[in-house]
Structure formats: C-alpha cells, structure tokens
Amino acid sequence: MSNKFVLVVFLCFTINLFANGHVIRHDNINDLFISPINFDLKDTKLGDNITYYSYHIHVYFLQKNENQTNEATLLRNRFLNEFNVDDCNDDCGTWCPRICHWELNMDPIGPHPIGSWGIYLPLEQFTQAVSFISMYHGNLTVLVHPNSGRPKIDHLLNGFWIKTPVPLDGDQLSDSEPIPPHRI
C-alpha cells in the first residue's frame, strides 16, 4: 500500500466521522440562533444526550503583569472589532440571542483565578471566532467551553485550552443551570 492510499483512506474516514458525529439541527427557522448540536454516539457509557447550546471563550492574563494585561486588552479590542461584539446585557450562561462580551476582569471572579475577559459565542460563529483566537492568542491562555446547562462539566471536563490551562475554582460552578426555555 502506498502512503498516498493510506492518507486518502484516513481522510475519508475522518471526514465521515465528523459528518456523522455532529448533527446540527435546524428544526425551526426561529431556533436558528440555538441550533443545538446533539451527540448521540450510541455509547452506553455516555448515559444521556448532551446538547451544546453555545460556547464561551475565556482569555486569561496575569493581571499584575503590565505586558500581559496590555496584550489581553489589545486582543480583546481586536476581537470585539472583528466580530462587532456588543455588551452582554444578560448573564448568557447557556443562551443569548447573539455574540456578546462581558467586562474585562482585572481580578479573579467566579471560577476564574486570574485576570480574564470573556465572550458568549453562538454555535453559528464558532469556527470563525475560535479560528481567530487560535491565530492571535499570542502569549495568552484561552479556555473554550461548551454550554450544555451543566456549568461544572462544561468548564472542567468538556472545555479545551490553548496554551497552559489555569486551575479553575470548581466550587464556583453549579452542577446545572436553566437551558433555553423555548427548547424544553
């Protein structure tokens, strides 16, 4: 077998896996902003269906280090500009109508042990926003986590990191929170 053949088989397999593994449902045009991704991997160990309604992006910086704080602020301004992001006027735990940002945190807050800023990210903008962060994160650590209505699991287990993870305070995260009411 040539290496090329092996590569083609591998690519077909991978593409197939992604195509079958992630089903984005658009049940109703009014639900466009939610379009949950359901993972039903037929694995009995999973025990239940997890629905991802949205994601959050958290960018961390050592708030007493001037260079890091500047870098984090620059990245934040760049991101807000690029995606035309408004203030979140709700807590946007699981769901909000559109991409939005929270205040720049110059102190630890909730589960976040150092300076941070955050974005509420609808599924529809996941690829663009995460690609942007992946390209321009520079020296900063970033957490991207899904929102399934189970903050503790979403942050501690199912999130993923760019650079060096920071220890989150799990005691500040609840086991469950309301999911979008019109989905129940």
Ligand SMILES: *[C@@H]1O[C@H](CO)[C@@H](O)[C@H](O)[C@H]1NC(C)=O
């Ligand atoms: C997941 O959801 C589907 C569709 O609602 C249902 O048929 C299935 O039984 C669920 N699986 C589990 C493990 O709950």
Ligand SMILES: *[C@@H]1O[C@H](CO)[C@@H](O)[C@H](O)[C@H]1NC(C)=O
């Ligand atoms: C900040 O950056 C400058 C220039 O690169 C460097 O000289 C300085 O040591 C840095 N300060 C910290 C606290 O990292």
Ligand SMILES: *[C@@H]1O[C@H](CO)[C@@H](O)[C@H](O)[C@H]1NC(C)=O
């Ligand atoms: C990352 O840190 C290095 C060393 O402090 C600095 O020279 C560089 O400019 C930083 N990168 C960005 C994107 O700020």
